[in-house]
Amino acid sequence: MPRRHDRIPTLPPKETLILQLLVREKEMYGLELVAASRRRLKRGTVYVTLGRMEKKGYVTSRLEDAPPSGGGLPRRLYEATAFGRRVLAAWDQVAARLVPELAR
């Protein structure tokens, strides 16, 4: 359940990176995010960050449809929410205005 937004949303670097990756690809597993981040995200902390982002309402998650072939636990897929996309876009705009060199 997203938290009520009673303050200006913040976007730390790791959350920015995750949102950028999720906006580029539609849905991703935690391990896919770690692999796509080129070691900037760690498998031991990515889920803590994703959990925090889910609380903030930046991402949403669901369990994968078909159970994995090995019979293990179903993996969790993450997707950026509309709010998360808006926050990222606003963040990029602010960054571009303040530090034009950072504009993507």
Added chain:
Amino acid sequence: MRKPGDRLRALAALVSRAATMERLIDPVIADMQYEYADASRRGQVWRRAWVRIAGALAFWRVIGSFAVERSLDNVHEWAAADGWVMGRTLGGSTLVTVVVTFSVALMTLMLGPTAQFRDGDTVRMLFYLVPSAIPIALPAGLLVGIVYGLRRRAATSRAQRAISLIAVCCTLAAFAWVDRVVPEANQAFRVVASGIPSNQLLKGANELTFGELAQKIAESDGSSRGSARELSGTLRAPAGVLRFWYHARLAISIAPLIAGLFALRLAAAGRRRLTLVIGVVAMTIYVAYYIAYDFTWLIASNHWGPVAVTGIAWIPNLVFLLGIVLLKARPPEAATSTQSA
């Protein structure tokens, strides 16, 4: 058949809530099991072993990161409860304690016989005075911090319990600090000030632990003859001076609790602006009492008896206790707003 990570998951399930399992633990275990199955399918024995190790490390990192984050959240929630009463109390207490600590240390340095000191050692002497100043500053910090924290706020029973617990913890910490750290710091100060090596310097009354002071008092009273050996390496001092240091340090150790209870009573008494003024005045008098007068000289020159000496050491605490009793007898103010203006 057990899959990799099942044991870790069962372990985590013992201490974690369902939401934590669902959002943090299960995804890590699912990744481990997926990668393990993939490596098994491909016949990659080494990768399978690596997946187990990396998965277990990831699991413990998740647990550690979550524990830290959760603790910080809990501390934040605790500080923010009841209109930031605890945050304001702790912030105010810390600020006042730091300011008073350095003020007391500086004043002690400036009021002392500075002419004897070598110029280059001033910073070190100030450093060694700080440990003695902390126990004096702690009750002062709590007193002002609590009154400031509860200003324009309702002192809920939760806040009162938390503040009382903090005061008790401060008292226990002060007791250990005064017994162990202060004597060492005092002697280190005298070594720097006098330039005499510590092995040639006899310990003064304020450089002894509680146990050593009690032994010296017993020696001076002559009551320990035959029952305790004489404490070597210490200066001879009148029994009154030893008794004063013993009781002054006990009183200073207990002062955080008594000052804290006094501040709680004062804050509950109403008249918000007046309570803060009274708190600051009480703090100033309390600090001045312990640093402005040379009680050692006073006691030694007047040959006061044990009751008078003990009384001098406990006067600030007795005044605070009297204040608690008087404030308790006073009827509470009718209208107390719970929110800040």
